[in-house]
């Protein structure tokens with residue numbers, strides 16, 4: 001499967017050395033040291049949505065074009081709003097290609113610095129390193145909560161907030177993967193975003209989930225209600241948290257009913 005997709009990709013970006021980073025249902029993610037049009041050094045990420053053989057070709061082309069353009073536009077808006085996310089380098093909506101800067105780091109255990117991997121990595125050392133690790137864990141969660149708050153304050157929702165979709169770089173959290181992102185001023189949509197993250201933390205870090213979710217929400221609150229926050233920002237925060245309670249309740253009822 002990947003070989004066939006790589007052959008298609010080679011027609012769009014010929015003769016560029018690429019390494020596969022991940023293959024999801026929707027896209028293949030690759031890394032390269034090559035910038036598409038400038039003599040710039042660094043690592044770049046290519047997200048490629050290949051044609052889907054199970055869809056009618058015309059509909060497939062439309063879907064690919066609109067998802068690719070939508071994700072790229074969202075990324076560009078994030079950067080303009082000062083929200084940490086990869087810099088968009090170039091986009092080819094018809095080809096299903098987004099070229100962006102790479103964010104994140106490689107952890108000492110060789111894993112990429114997603115929040116998920118970082119928490120797992122730090123947890124392993126927590127017995128020995130004690131308080132220092134606790135504060136690193138707390139900071140990573142708080143910074144992640146803060147970047148989500150910035151997103152929501154700009155009436156943008158991520159749509160797929162998992163602990164893999166945030167990468168830590170020099171202690172700061174960057175959001176990635178905006179394939180399901182959208183614009184919304186509704187507290188309900190922001191609450192669902194937070195609830196999805198809460199559930200993701202519970203499934204990947206069940207033992208410490210309550211603590212991590214508490215820190216994530218504390219970072220979220222500080223960003224929206226801190227010293228320089230507007231009255232409007234504080235009001236929006238309260239509305240979102242109230243909705244989060246409702247969403248949790250609905251989730252509990254649904255799981256009780258099976």
Ligand SMILES: Nc1ncnc2c1ncn2[C@@H]1O[C@H](COP(=O)(O)OP(=O)(O)OP(=O)(O)O)[C@@H](O)[C@H]1O
Pocket residue numbers: 021022023024025026027028029045047086100101102103104112164165167176177178179
């Ligand atoms: N800008 C980036 N910098 C560094 N790594 C990245 C970047 N974008 C994506 N990645 C890596 O590629 C992986 C997949 O990226 P992304 O989530 O955008 O693709 P996806 O096809 O939507 O994945 P999935 O289907 O698993 O959600 C990420 O988990 C991350 O490890």
